[in-house]
Amino acid sequence: MSLEDKIILCIPGPWEDQRAFVRAVAEASRPDGDYLVTGVIMTHGPNKKAFDFEFCDRDERMAEAFASAGIATRIRDDFLDEIEAHKSVVYLKSTELQSLETAEAIAKAASHLIKAGGIGVKVETAGKAFTASQWFEEMETVSVSLYWLMVLDSVTDDTTIYSCGMRNFGLSDSIVSDEGLQLSVPLLRDFNKYQLYQQPVLSAGQTFRREEGGPTYRLSIEENQPDRHMDIYSNPFGMWRLSRVGPENRT
Template sequence: MLESKIIFGIPGFWKDRTDIVKTIAEKSGGYLFLGGILSRTDTKDFFDVEIYGHDKQLKEAFSYAGSFSSEQLGAIEKHSCTLYVIGKGGSIEDANKMLDVGLALLNAGGIAVKVESSGVAHTVENWTSAAQAKEIHNTFRSFVTFVGEEEFYYSCGMHCLGYPDVVVLKDDYNPSEVVKLMETFLLYNLYEKPVLKSGETFSIDINSPYYILNHKPCTYFEEEHPFYNPYGVWELKKK
């Protein structure tokens, strides 16, 4: 199985590499950036970091991926460079470490976060709240998003946490109802850690429809794609 990776980008107004190194050392709260490695001094955890210059399309990318005010998008548009961080995924613990890394870089001058492993973006306030809480549902919402295609709805980002994503074929479903179904199913997996098998059923409650579970490989993205889930996908089909 491929190793799960978490990748996110943080734009900021750093002048140059020297400014990045200095500011991280002074304001991150315990991280050092040397070479292409960001390390946490108290735990010895390390993360790969790549620096990219100004991207004129970044404002648009963030506007599609999250909820930002015009002022926040204006700041993103004026960024000088973006730090792309690559770390280990595959568990809640790993995801929480990446929340801490993101918070450290925001404290060191970052202005927003876009998770390239799922396509969801967050304001400083939202990311900070999740990093400080370290609660499962906050970590979940930091890395997982929901997408609607022509024939189906699906989640994206559960590989960051070490679990399969979920897909629901479109019939006559209300989009908000489908999101509730998918979110409930995924949080049930995170909180209860059930051992599920294809052919079993799932329902939100006794008054809701039952869905037949079918575990499949992730075929919606190539293995090299950041969205690819090596843990597969649960397909939910109404019984």
């Protein structure tokens, strides 16, 4: 599988080496032993899920990366000090095609790595970061919070707003221009959740609106994704452009 076919999570931790990491995963699994590490694969026995992982040494750029990816989640400076003190990094990667089920499984696996000492989680394939406590809090209602964990829906590019991370569910991202931040973000969020939870069959020319009497938007295929040259962010499932067709007032 290529990078485009994977969900990738970055988890810095206190592990001195890979052996220490393997031991920590096993200890966090006691007494049931749900998660096991063999070679470069982490498995969850009850649901028969497997994840590739890459164990890496300390990365001097990690705190800076979390600071950038943590803007949307309001990561604080004291947490960045914790990241700065990390000794190693684990990159957890899905082994099945992206879907709601795959995203939930890897999110739960990341929770286990936090229990094993992980300091936080950065969703590489969305550019979004969380503290350990934020991740645990969202995982309490994972079926509701999974979108928030896996998608950044407020990437700005001049007068254009677009989402990044719907590829984690095997779905298209969305983009809108000239609507302003206050209208664009809830529009993209609601449209993306509509895709995720209603699973409609979409095609160019269809229309979408958030609420009765609200603005209507026509769908078209966006040929030039803003992040098309970045494998970690580009969406192989495409991107929907939403263009307003009425009413004209923008409030």
